Amino acid sequence: MVIREGHLLLESGRDLRTSRIKKLRSQVLIDREVDVSRAILVTEAYKETEGEHPYIRRAKALYKILANMPIHILDGELIVGNQAFKPRAGPIFPEWQVEKTLKEIHTWPTRPGDKFLISDDEINELKEVLEYWRGKTVMDRVLSVLPDECRRAMKYGVFSVYNYMTSGHGHFIPNFEKALKVGLNGIRNEIIKKLESLDTSDPEYYNKTVFYKSLLITIDAIVNFAKRYANLARELALRESDPRRRRELETIAEICERVPAYPARNFWEALQSVWFILLTAQIEQNGLSVAIGRFDQYMYPYFRNDVQNGVLDEDAVIDLLASFYIKTSTINKIYDNEGAVINAGPALGQVITLGGVTRDGKDAVNELTYLCLKADAEVGLMQPDFAIRLHPKTSEEFLVFLAKYIAKYPAKVKIFNDSVVIPALMNVGVSLEDARDYALLGCSEAVIPGKTCSGGNFGQINLAKVLELTLNNGRVMWYYDGSSFHLNPEGPEVQVGIPVGNVEGFRSYDELWNAFKSQLAYVVKLLATTANIIDRVQAELTPHLIFSLVTDGCIERGLDFTDGGAVYNFTAPIAIGAITVADSLAAIKYMVFDNNFISMSELLKVLRNDYEGYDGLRLRLIHEPPKFGNDNPYVDEIAAEVVKAFVEELRKYRNPRGGCYVGSVYSLTGNVSFGWRTGPTPDGRRGGEPLNDNVSPTAGRDLRGPTAVVRSVSHIDAQLLPQGYILNIKFSPTALNDEAKVRRFVSFIRTLLDHGIFHTQFNVISADTLREAQKYPERYRSLLVRVAGYCAYFVELSREVQEHIIARTEHESI
Incomplete structure (x- = not known):
């Protein structure tokens, strides 16, 4: 290709680009086929x-x-x-x-x-x-x-590792x-x-x-x-x-x-090369989230050179970016029926990371950072997802730009806090220079591009089910067989956890807490056993050769990506239902041990009847004990302890690739499917209802506004979680509909950073609009919402997931 300075490589312009995008969108927004x-x-x-x-x-x-x-x-x-x-x-x-x-x-x-x-x-x-x-x-x-005890725990919804049994690793960013x-x-x-x-x-x-x-x-x-x-x-x-x-x-x-x-x-050549690598990696294996990395950093030299030499202008760059983005929306993954519930959308995780700091600690925002978001504003499809890294020295100019973008296109952006992510990575052995160069994949996972086998979302633990086992001395109280719920199931498999004592005889909250930790330790061991078996089988049967080509360490060591070749090797299961557990433990502590309003025997009787005939007590459990999300240390500290206990148990295990286990707290849509498998909880939740999502408060329980939510979440030590947690915040469109409100939003973003929040994302949409989309899905084909650490077309989600998103607390002001 002969490239002459001052001669445009691509003829473009707003009208031509708009026509191209419209045509390509129409070819992509079609029914999915096998x-x-x-x-x-x-x-x-x-x-x-x-x-x-x-x-x-x-x-x-x-x-x-x-x-x-x-x-x-x-x-x-x-x-x-x-x-x-x-x-x-x-x-x-x-x-x-x-x-x-x-x-x-x-x-x-x-x-x-x-x-x-x-x-x-x-x-x-x-x-x-x-x-x-x-x-x-x-x-x-x-x-x-697989040992019988691991099978049994998965059958009853205590944990799941089916995602890595049914697909490749994914969770990968090439060099x-x-x-x-x-x-x-x-x-x-x-x-x-x-x-x-x-x-x-x-x-x-x-x-x-x-x-x-x-x-x-x-x-x-x-x-x-x-x-x-x-x-x-x-x-x-x-x-x-x-x-x-x-x-x-x-x-x-x-x-x-x-x-x-x-x-x-x-x-143009660089963009096409990136796409071929991303694409073939997703043809080789079907694991979630082959991500795009720090796009505005590695693509910037090509962008700058072409613009300076007159080979491309801004219109042409946006045109190429738009075409690239549309290609990411052509990728798809077919889940089995269970996986389709946990990863509704589906969660593809083709994440572009923008901003942050450079390897030497300077602000990394450049002209391409802005153009990447401007191009996406013209495309408006589900993929790619955008992870925006922020730090204390991020410019006011960029924050204002970002705030306006979120106000208009909220579903496409998630915010990450360098001040906590970088130390979190260093806590698990990542060097300072590498940690500064982190990028995001999947929902919330921070990894080092081209150096990491992250093991992201390597299984999910249902913390609320762990609490159910604790309250019933290791026995299952609630069983979902895929079509109907069963309370107090009978049979030889009902003993799923370990005996931790009859809670009716406990005399203090500390006894209950220690029993919960013992049960959690047992469940984490079962998950690690299962994950390590899968890890070895993947390495034996399905080596990831494209991943190995573009991951540092694999060629040097002569080891495949799945066999420990990468520089950094982690296994990162996720905890689901942490806030449901915190609210439940707070309810027991408040109602049983601190105030003697009810006995443990009475509480267990109520739970074993799924609150049937006990509406008054259920309302008391909902309204009287402190609830997470309202800036109340009584429950916020319990949430922090639940997460810490989860991480401490994980850290006891090593994976077959020579790396350690690390934790993350998010749910995709597993809070809905795990909710089906979990009996009533002491926070007033009925059996089968969704658990809380991510580290967000239980829907409708946060009553003091978004800043109180942030203060509650800040109690959770984000530096324990290098692969992150997610805070979802939903605003009414009226909360961000003028310049003054956008400026307040900028201040709110600074508040997130100051309080050490790892990852925050927003939906700016009214419940009325979502109800309208349920009635007339054909009119809202491209309506995007943030689900967990990803966005999805609202009308393609199941009714249960739609209802859960609608139920999230809608803040009218900041």
Whole structure:
């Protein structure tokens, strides 16, 4: 490609861009379908490679998929590369599990949320293909050795680790800076040198040799995949009658011939290279959140050079960014029915991190930071998600810009606090320079780009169920079988936890608290046991070769990403229902031990009847004891202790990759599904109702405004949680509808930072609008809401999740 200074690489302008975005949006906002092609191709590849090393089988399978899957270039798009045969279609990944797919596939078009269309013929074709995988999947291998006590706890909703049994790791940010500077061919040369320098007497010689050879096949697969798009773009250019579009297609062809094989020379090439790496990583495995990292940092040199040399102007940059953003919204993931409830939306986690500080501690905001958000304002789709890093020296100018953006587009932004995230990372062994360079993935996880196997969301613990086991001496009081609730289930499996004593005989709150901690310790042990088994099986059956190519440490050590190759290795389960537990413990402390209003026996009787016939006492439990979110240390300190106890138990365990366990507190939409599996709690919540979301107060219980909520959350030590927590705050649109209110919002953002809040996000929408969207979903197809650490199209969520979002406290003022 010949690039001349002062000659625009892309002809753009507001009208042309608006027309392009409108056209591309219409091609993306379509019903989701199932794509069976990947399942067919990966099955053929595995049949062809029986007996070969798992690394080689994975590499050859990826090569076959990328060489034969259907590809397309949508009319008008500037960044190319598709995951499936249509935008938003979802591929099938049978390497991880098939039993749930075979059982549930016929329900996907009609299930309550996250629907995917599939024809009867495709179902029959897929069933035939999936039969090959019975007994061969990650889930099969895990369940063959999983202890009975772990199975039992998952059955009764005490914890879940199905996400890593049914998909790859995800939760990953490539080293884009390196990939753009040296290209995949530069990485190829690095691998060849390592291969040639291996010591044949090294006990790991064989494994490293096979690993390096598999990486070389993987590079060939990606480079050839890009060349398929180069050829397609040339074919389309020959048939294109519009001269402007023909020039665009010719440029796309030249770009795809070059990247990602060679170093990017300009902004367009860099953007396309980033996309090919993101895309192929999500074709290789289906784990959540292959994230985009510190985009305004590693892309800035290409942006600055092109603008200074007159190759791109602001219109062209926004045009390219818009096309890139729209591509991220074509990615999709099909969950099994349980996963679709926990990750409703779905939670894809393609996060762009902006702002923060540089590796040497200076403010990192630049011109591209602003343009990234301006471009998204013109696109308005679910992906990508934006994580904004703030710190004490963030300029007032940027804060005002951000506040205005949130007021208008609240669902797309989440705010992170450098002052607590950086120390939290250093507390688990991350160097200061690396910690300053953190980026976000998934919902709330802070990681070091290109250096981390984060193990993010590696299972979820239902803290409210742990409390239920505590109050019943390790026995389950409530069981949800997938269609109906059962109070006091009978049978041999009812003893799920450990005996911690009959709480009716406890004479102090401390006795109850110690019993809860003992029960929590047992449950954490079960989860760690399960997670470590899954970790080893993933490394054995489904190595992540693309991840290994662009993660520091893997090539140097000759170890796959799943096998400890990364510089930093964590396992990060999430705690769900922490505030429900805090409110419940506060209620017991207040009503039973401190004031003797009721006895423990009376409370247990009420709970075992799900408050039936005890409405008066239920109202007292709701209104009399202090509730989290109202700046009351009585309960706020209990919440802090619950989170601390969770983290302390996790820190006792190591993962097979040589790293430690770390904690996070958020819920996705697991607070709804875990709520179904949890009996009535002493805070007045009935059995089956949702637990609190994230670290936010229980809906309707925060009565003193958003600043009081912030003060309550500040009691939780964020530096214990390097992979974060989430605070959701919902404002009425009238709270941010003029300049003076926006200025107050800026001050509120400063308050969040001053109080050490890790992660905050906002919905600025009225309950009336959401009710209207429920009635007329066709009118609100693109209405976005923040769910947990991600946003989703409101009308694609299940009714239960919609109702939970509507129920969140709506603050009329700041």
